[in-house]
Amino acid sequence: MRWTIEEIRTFLDVLDAGSVSGAAARSNLSKSVVSKRIADFEAALGTALFRRHAGRITPTESAEELALRLRPALTEITRAVESAAWGMAGLRGTLAISAPMSFGIRHLSPVIAEFALQHPDLEILLDYDDQFIDLVRGRFDLAIRIGQLPDSRLIARKFCEDPRVVVASPHYITQRGEPETLADLQAHPCIGYLNLQSSSVWQFLREDGSVVGLSLDSRISANNGEAMRDMAIAGLGIALLPMFIAHDALTSGHLMRIARDLKPTSLPISAVWRPVKPMPMKLRAIIDHLAKAFSDGAPWAL
Structure with a gap:
């Protein structure tokens, strides 16, 4: 049985990426090189690690079990080699x-x-x-x-x-008015965040230090903060954004900070x-x- 570290790395890359093409892109290799390494590794082990069907591959149970043991072993090997190299250069x-x-x-x-x-x-x-x-x-x-x-x-x-701020476009505020309280917020459409429930996003500190979460209606939602910012700039609703995303739009005037008396939880x-x-x-x-x-x-x- 002969195998190489490169074959093990490639095997784990294919497992993580879910495809030969994905692993090739991650490792900056051609798909043919990735496929050959997988084939050679399977030949060395004498067992199939992936099922092939209609251009798609799925890992076998043996592959999943092997990966659980190989990951920590490969980490230790890499760490040992790199530690020796760092000590010299x-x-x-x-x-x-x-x-x-x-x-x-x-x-x-x-x-x-x-x-x-x-x-x-x-x-x-x-x-x-x-x-x-x-x-x-x-x-x-x-x-x-x-x-x-x-x-x-x-x-x-x-x-x-990072502080968070409730924001809206000047045009939106002109048309709908500015909310000031938690109850006011619930009367406005919000820009939702797909990766979290509304009540996990819209969280505020009470005076006693406790946290309250609001469930707000979202006409439009996105899975990225910059997309949410752009929807707010377009006037589609209010948004609760981290300052690292809202800063430039606030500075330029494309967004304005609203509900200043409320205290969103920071990130x-x-x-x-x-x-x-x-x-x-x-x-x-x-x-x-x-x-x-x-x-x-x-x-x-x-």
Whole structure:
């Protein structure tokens, strides 16, 4: 039985991506190379890892069980090799980071670019997606999370708190009037967020410090904050947005802040990672770099 680390990596990439083409795009390889590696790995193991039908592949039970054992083993091998290399010549290897789409593009990319320039031998993979990423099963070293963190086995470090603001377009306010109270908000159409229930988005602090959530009607909903902002600018309703998305539109006057006496809950911005010992130098370095970049709080806050 002969197999290679490259075949194992490719096998896990195909499993994660759900297709040969997806794995090829992730790893910057041709589909033929990916297919050959999978075929060679299956030949070495003497068993099929994927079912092929009409151009689609699905993993077998053996593949799922094998992946559960290979992921931590591959992580340990990679960590051992990279630790030896770092001791001689700085940060090397691969660092995979997941982050929400809007925050990643607008605010994280320049910070990561600065880090990449400081460590030219480190390969960095950025995946921007508003969907929840499972770090335990996924291939990422680090994820940026915005909002309250659920209890989990992950280690977390909070960088800052981002305020949220209730906003609407000047035209909308001219036509519909400005809501001032929680009861007023319920009489207005809101721009909904598809990834969370309305009552989980529209949350406000009472004077006693407790949190109240509102269920508001949404004429239009989106799964991305910038799309929600654009819908609000178009006058389709009110929106509750993080300041890192609303800031520029407020500054330009395309949106106006409303219901100023209300206190929306803020959004912690944190990094999370799997508990690994010893902590890889590349992981410690990027977390410290991000913490420094956001040490003065949310730099986009008004």
